[in-house]
Amino acid sequence: MTAPELRDAILRHLTYSLGKDAGTATVYDWRLALSYAVRDRIVDPWFASTKAAYAKQSKRVYYLSMEFLIGRLLEDAIVNIGLLDEAGEAMNALGQDLTTVMLDEPDAALGNGGLGRLAACFLESLSTIGTPAYGYGIRYEHGLFKQSFFEGRQQEAPEEWLQQVHTWEFERPEAAFQIGFGGSVKEQGGRMLWSPDEAVVATAHDTPIIGWRGRWANTLRLWEARAVHGFDLGAFNRGDYFGAAEPEASARTISRVLYPDDTTEDGKRLRLKQEYFFTAASLRDVVRRFDSEYDDLSLLPQKVAIQLNDTHPAIAGPELVRILHDEKGMALDTAIETARGCLNYTNHTLLPEALERWSEGLMGDLLPRHMDLIRKIDEVHAKEYPARTVAMVENGDVKMGELAFTMASHVNGVSALHTELMKETVFQELHALHPERIVNQTNGVTPRRWVLSANPRLSSLVSGKIGMNWVDDLEQLKELEPLAEDSGFRGDYDTAKRSNKAELSNWFAKTHGVKLDPEAMFDVQIKRIHEYKRQHLNILEAIALWQEIHDDPNGDWTPRVKIFGGKAAPGYYFAKEIIYLINSVAEVLNNDPVTSKYLKVVYPPNYNVSLAEQLIPAADLSEQISTAGKEASGTGNMKFALNGALTIGTLDGANVEICDLVGPDNFFLFGMTEPQVVARRADPEHAANAIAADPRLARAIEAIRNGAFSGGDAERFKPIADDLSGKDYFLVCSDFTDYWRAQREVDAAYRDSDTWTRMAVLNTARSGWFSSDRTIRGYMSDVWRASSALA
Numbered sequence: 053m054t055a056p057e058l059r060d061a062i063l064r065h066l067t068y069s070l071g072k073d074a075g076t077a078t079v080y081d082w083r084l085a086l087s088y089a090v091r092d093r094i095v096d097p098w099f100a101s102t103k104a105a106y107a108k109q110s111k112r113v114y115y116l117s118m119e120f121l122i123g124r125l126l127e128d129a130i131v132n133i134g135l136l137d138e139a140g141e142a143m144n145a146l147g148q149d150l151t152t153v154m155l156d157e158p159d160a161a162l163g164n165g166g167l168g169r170l171a172a173c174f175l176e177s178l179s180t181i182g183t184p185a186y187g188y189g190i191r192y193e194h195g196l197f198k199q200s201f202f203e204g205r206q207q208e209a210p211e212e213w214l215q216q217v218h219t220w221e222f223e224r225p226e227a228a229f230q231i232g233f234g235g236s237v238k239e240q241g242g243r244m245l246w247s248p249d250e251a252v253v254a255t256a257h258d259t260p261i262i263g264w265r266g267r268w269a270n271t272l273r274l275w276e277a278r279a280v281h282g283f284d285l286g287a288f289n290r291g292d293y294f295g296a297a298e299p300e301a302s303a304r305t306i307s308r309v310l311y312p313d314d315t316t317e318d319g320k321r322l323r324l325k326q327e328y329f330f331t332a333a334s335l336r337d338v339v340r341r342f343d344s345e346y347d348d349l350s351l352l353p354q355k356v357a358i359q360l361n362d363t364h365p366a367i368a369g370p371e372l373v374r375i376l377h378d379e380k381g382m383a384l385d386t387a388i389e390t391a392r393g394c395l396n397y398t399n400h401t402l403l404p405e406a407l408e409r410w411s412e413g414l415m416g417d418l419l420p421r422h423m424d425l426i427r428k429i430d431e432v433h434a435k436e437y438p439a440r441t442v443a444m445v446e447n448g449d450v451k452m453g454e455l456a457f458t459m460a461s462h463v464n465g466v467s468a469l470h471t472e473l474m475k476e477t478v479f480q481e482l483h484a485l486h487p488e489r490i491v492n493q494t495n496g497v498t499p500r501r502w503v504l505s506a507n508p509r510l511s512s513l514v515s516g517k518i519g520m521n522w523v524d525d526l527e528q529l530k531e532l533e534p535l536a537e538d539s540g541f542r543g544d545y546d547t548a549k550r551s552n553k554a555e556l557s558n559w560f561a562k563t564h565g566v567k568l569d570p571e572a573m574f575d576v577q578i579k580r581i582h583e584y585k586r587q588h589l590n591i592l593e594a595i596a597l598w599q600e601i602h603d604d605p606n607g608d609w610t611p612r613v614k615i616f617g618g619k620a621a622p623g624y625y626f627a628k629e630i631i632y633l634i635n636s637v638a639e640v641l642n643n644d645p646v647t648s649k650y651l652k653v654v655y656p657p658n659y660n661v662s663l664a665e666q667l668i669p670a671a672d673l674s675e676q677i678s679t680a681g682k683e684a685s686g687t688g689n690m691k692f693a694l695n696g697a698l699t700i701g702t703l704d705g706a707n708v709e710i711c712d713l714v715g716p717d718n719f720f721l722f723g724m725t726e727p728q729v730v731a732r733r734a735d736p737e738h739a740a741n742a743i744a745a746d747p748r749l750a751r752a753i754e755a756i757r758n759g760a761f762s763g764g765d766a767e768r769f770k771p772i773a774d775d776l777s778g779k780d781y782f783l784v785c786s787d788f789t790d791y792w793r794a795q796r797e798v799d800a801a802y803r804d805s806d807t808w809t810r811m812a813v814l815n816t817a818r819s820g821w822f823s824s825d826r827t828i829r830g831y832m833s834d835v836w837r838a839s840s841a842l843a
């Protein structure tokens with residue numbers, strides 16, 4: 053498609069789809085018109101992909117996830133169908149700026165953090181590779197809450213992405229299933245029959261996900277909950293207007309909001325309803341599609357691979373057994389085997405508070421037949437493995453991790469370290485019984501979004517040297533390695549980074565009224581706020597540095613801007629205290645006439661995918677400082693390394709693999725290892741001892757305690773000061789001294805700009821392995837036994 057053809061298509065949509073005249077069209081109108089014109093280019097390859105998968109009788113991959121953190125879609129689509137230049141020209145011809153129009157799109161924030169963003173990267177890679185696949189999830193009316201700060205504290209407001217027309221989806225009223233809850237189970241003609249006493253309708257909304265070069269497109273199918281009988285006319289006619297609308301309002305509650313919960317299982321009935329709702333609708337869709345092509349259910353595992361993204365869809369095990377056994381009449385043992393043949397489970401966290409459990413009471417009340425089947429599955433497993441000591445149902449709770457493990461062919465962790473820890477800790481016994489089941493698939497990120505689109509300056513520099521094939525063969529970045537020794541290339545690489553930083557500084561000035569010096573080191577920590585991620589270690593170091601600069605204001609300090617971004621779960625008290633502390637420290641440091649030229653702290657609110665796309669290409673330093681053993685993998689760490697930020701990090705999650713690949717000389721490693729953490733925690737005096745041994749640390753905590761950041765109010769941050777000097781479960785104090793040491797090495801390295809750039813180039817050159825294309829190929833060969841339908 054040429055630019056003039058695209059321009060005409062945009063105008064046609066502006067006129068005939070939107071009913072707007074070019075003279076009065078707003079940026080919003082232009083964005084919609086452009087989106088429709090681009091979407092038109094995706095529909096044909098999308099149909100072709102669907103048909104090819106049928107024609108080839110390909111095995112299909114179904115990715116079931118409570119969350120898909122996709123962000124904006126317009127630029128992704130334009131880039132992947134290769135129309136970026138044409139779109140720019142077309143918009144120019146129409147008197148519009150493409151970037152402005154693209155940035156008008158709201159983020160689709162249907163996820164909390166890493167787990168949801170990983171699902172979005174996987175969808176894009178599946179389409180790039182050409183694997184027939186569907187993503188299945190919930191079409192939340194409200195995505196992750198909007199964060200603002202009021203006097204330094206987090207405020208939450210509902211997110212409203214669907215207030216605007218969502219141009220990418222197609223509603224499928226014909227693809228709808230009734231999903232039941234509650235009721236009872238009765239025997240009828242030798243079969244168990246579940247009669248729910250409540251039902252909602254799951255309606256499909258499809259979004260095409262186009263891969264690189266537009267060669268293949270898969271579907272993201274999101275379910276919306278509707279009432280079976282939407283409107284009670286009788287009630288309305290009696291004058292009961294609220295009662296008349298009640299059925300619809302109550303059904304819709306199920307797809308109303310994303311649980312703002314990154315780590316802790318929320319024991320709400322509604323959450324379990326959401327999980328069953330989307331899992332049951334998805335499985336019915338999978339079985340319907342299978343039935344339309346094959347008439348032998350024993351073929352199911354050959355044709356269907358289902359991936360459970362954490363335990364949130366783990367009810368898929370009993371549900372599939374219920375469909376096969378109760379509805380299709382398969383023998384129970386065969387049904388269990390067949391279901392297991394299709395199912396696989398990814399674990400994303402070992403934190404005990406995040407492992408899902410549902411009380412037998414709740415499960416039996418909401419899903420009585422599933423509760424029976426869970427007990428049956430547990431019995432069958434116990435009979436087969438008499439030595440077993442851990443049951444699936446224990447102390448009145450159904451343990452979803454054990455259920456997912458037992459019903460899966462493969463169980464995977466998301467980094468090498470995490471997978472080993474899974475074997476040693478949460479799944480120790482199940483692993484001993486099923487030693488082949490646990491496999492590792494280290495996470496990855498899509499290079500189309502996280503390098504090509506997010507960092508055009510770096511991308512064109514790279515493509516100018518090694519061509520464009522790195523975009524879907526990221527390990528080709530290796531070819532840049534010799535260029536680390538080329539001063540001309542280093543100069544260009546440095547220029548690209550500086551320009552990204554200047555652009556970010558302008559954005560900060562415009563939107564937040566703060567001036568950042570692009571020459572200063574941009575030190576970035578962006579992720580959900582959690583004690584294990586240790587944003588408080590970072591801010592403690594800022595405090596100590598501020599004090600030290602005061603001691604010697606004429607010292608040779610390396611100017612730094614510490615940038616924070618991230619949301620705290622609304623019910624997570626301590627995380628919200630950390631946010632408050634960071635903002636309070638920022639207030640003091642940024643207004644300090646002595647130190648602020650060397651050290652600033654900024655915390656833009658409402659961190660999301662789009663903000664990450666702006667911050668990562670402009671970062672010099674990537675903070676990956678979790679307590680070893682706690683961060684399952686991390687994926688931001690990979691995005692930073694690819695974009696040439698150096699990491700300061702612990703040996704945790706995928707940091708281990710990053711450090712290994714880029715080389716320890718190009719990575720600022722600090723802190724205890726996982727076994728050291730465990731040993732250290734056994735000493736009840738660990739925090740007190742660490743504080744006694746490091747006067748800098750003692751002084752920083754003292755400043756928090758005596759009100760230096762709270763206008764002298766010693767009460768305000770007492771909980772944080774007390775935790776640090778008391779329990780300090782995440783060992784902030786014990787790692788502080790080594791963190792400080794590593795940070796001073798960072799300072800020294802940054803002062804030697806040429807050496808720094810050399811290290812940054814090597815980070816880019818050696819991080820190609822972290823493409824989600826590589827991860828997906830790993831799942832295809834080791835977990836799904838699926839292949840590409842392309843070529």
Ligand code: 475
Binds near residue numbers: 167316401406683686
């Ligand atoms: C890990 N989210 C990262 C990432 O594998 C890892 C939990 C409960 C309810 C809702 N959401 C969650 C997570 O557990 C999560 O996002 N985990 C993250 O998964 C992808 O890189 O280390 O913390």
